[in-house]
Amino acid sequence: MPTIETTTTDVCIVGAGPSGLACALKLAARKIPFVIVDGLEAGHNGSRAVLMHANALEALSTTHPQLADEIVAAGVRSKLILNVSNKGQRNFLIDIDAANRAYTKYAFCLLIPQHIVEAAMRKHLGDVIQWKKRVIAVEAVGQQYEVRFESGDVVKARYVVAADGSKSTVRQAAGIKYVHPQTGEESGPGPKDMSFVVADVVLQEPIPASVPTECLQLVAGGGVLTAPIPAAKGQKNLFRFYLGVPGTPPPAPDAAFIQAILDQRGPGSQWPEPAVPKIEQVIDSSRYRTRCALAERFFHRSPGGGYIILVGDAAHKHGPAGGQGMNLGICDGCEVAEAIGTHRQTAADSAEVFEEYSTRRRATAREVIEMVENMTNFEKGGDGWGHYLQTKMVSTMMKVPMFTGRIAWRLSGLGHAKKVAVAA
Structure with missing residues (x-):
């Protein structure tokens, strides 16, 4: 029988896409112990996002300037x-x-496929991602969460970062609804x-x-x-x-x-x-x-003081217009790492830093979704005088x-x- 492993760490990042990798890079820069897992056998290599904007490059460059330079060198600068x-x-x-x-040295849209960006981020992070780790349960135990996998392995951590996409198992475990930003109704096909x-x-x-x-x-x-x-x-x-x-x-x-x-x-x-x-x-x-969707809140605190925090598509979803998705997720990941670092240094257990993260990033996501919806409606056009005018x-x-x-x-x-x- 395979050996069942139990690992205890400060932060468990579920998902090794751009938002999870950004969080891991920032935690590593702060020397905060973490584990990062993903259900895939290896990194993404197919057609996904293709645009990086200045904000994401600026966010990465604050701690990893060489990474930002390498990403820019690998892409096409669309001015x-x-x-x-x-x-x-x-x-x-x-x-x-x-x-x-x-305002920035990245005054362009960088045309670069997502899998190339992820590969560069993984290179700078090092060989730390645990692949083929599919989450089946997330349970609050005291001041920690226990993240359980199909393999039987368990990771115990006070902070769990949900970077596992729009169908996030971690978000569902936290009981956070995924809703339409205008109607407030639960998002679905x-x-x-x-x-x-x-x-x-x-x-x-x-x-x-x-x-x-x-x-x-x-x-x-x-x-x-x-x-x-x-x-x-x-x-x-x-x-x-x-x-x-x-x-x-x-x-x-x-x-x-x-x-x-x-x-x-x-x-x-x-x-x-x-x-x-x-x-x-x-x-x-x-x-x-x-379709567009927005988590009703971006974090959850357990009764014992453990935290689940959402980033990337686990927190928000929208169409491809404007190439905003990967950028929004990278900035989420960078900011949640900062929030975790701040919270670890707080003497009293207060959720204030995560409340601030949730309020700020949710407002940003809502604004981006509105922009993307407007762009999408214009791009798809229509017949008749209405579209012409x-x-x-x-x-x-x-x-x-x-x-x-x-x-x-x-x-x-x-x-x-x-x-x-x-x-x-």
């Missing part, structure tokens, strides 16, 4: 965001560099859920003028996003596509399925002389359904530098950065 119609007309342009360079395809593809040469090779582009009304992403050695013309899809797409859409969408409503599809990109190879593809109005407003600067600032997340007091 502009283009929004065009499928007829090729430019609706607007957001100059991220001009708007934000006075519904007819308004959006389906989309995420695909990494190699495009045939020559790359048509309808597809920029140095920046992010949104095709309004078509529900299509194109992003040039770093290619493996010996590879070129690699792009990430996000494609809104009515109904239910196949689990791993092939080139024919994706090409049909591009031909119908992709970039260049309605140009006087069509300039639709042609797919040479699909490297990876998957489907997702998304909306597009004209937004295009006119986006010609005002102060307005586009505000959008660039909101996308960067810098306005949500926690202000740290500096001793005199």
Whole structure:
């Protein structure tokens, strides 16, 4: 029979995605003992998030500047965001560099797949992740929680960080509801859920003028996003596509399925002389359904004084517009590590530091969800005068530098950065 292990530590992080890894890196920098586990056999390697914004890079760089530099070096810096119609007309342009360079050295959207970011974070963290650890129960015992796994192993910790995704077992164990941010009703599958395809593809040469090779582009009304992403050695013309899809797409859409969408409503599809990109190879593809959700609170205290704290998708969920998910999760992870460090130094057991974390990060998540929902509604467009007038109005407003600067600032997340007091 296999040996059953029981480990006692200060913090147990459940989930080794970006938010869990960010928390682990910050705890390691503070020399706070922790265990990090994940139910997968190894790290993610498929199509997921593809954008990093300034706030996440700034948060990582405070303790791991070399990590932030390596991530930036591995990605494509998109200093502009283009929004065009499928007829090729430019609706607007957001100059991220001009708007934000006075406030950060990361004045761009970094186009980089999530699995590359995670790999860099794991390298700096070291070989400490315990894989194939699927949680089956989380129970409060005295001042600690006992986290139990399918293997029979147990981790005892005062602080449990739920970084285990939108279907979080840890959140459910804490009895925290996952609700719609507007209605307050419990979130669940519904007819308004959006389906989309995420695909990494190699495009045939020559790359048509309808597809920029140095920046992010949104095709309004078509529900299509194109992003040039770093290619493996010996590879070129690699792009990430996000494609809104009515109904239910196949689990791993092939080139024919994706090409049909591009031909119908992709970039260049309605140009006087069509300039639709042609797919040479699909490297990876998957489907997702998304809806917005927000945990009713971001922490739970047991009667004995143990804490469960939520980060990332365990705390909030929204669509891919604006590339906010990975960034929000990384900043959650960084801040919860700070909160744990502060709480450990508090003589009296007070939940105040976690109340502050929950209030601040929940308000941030709510604001981001609202922004993403508005962007999604604009991107998917529609027929008739309503959509036409909306597009004209937004295009006119986006010609005002102060307005586009505000959008660039909101996308960067810098306005949500926690202000740290500096001793005199």
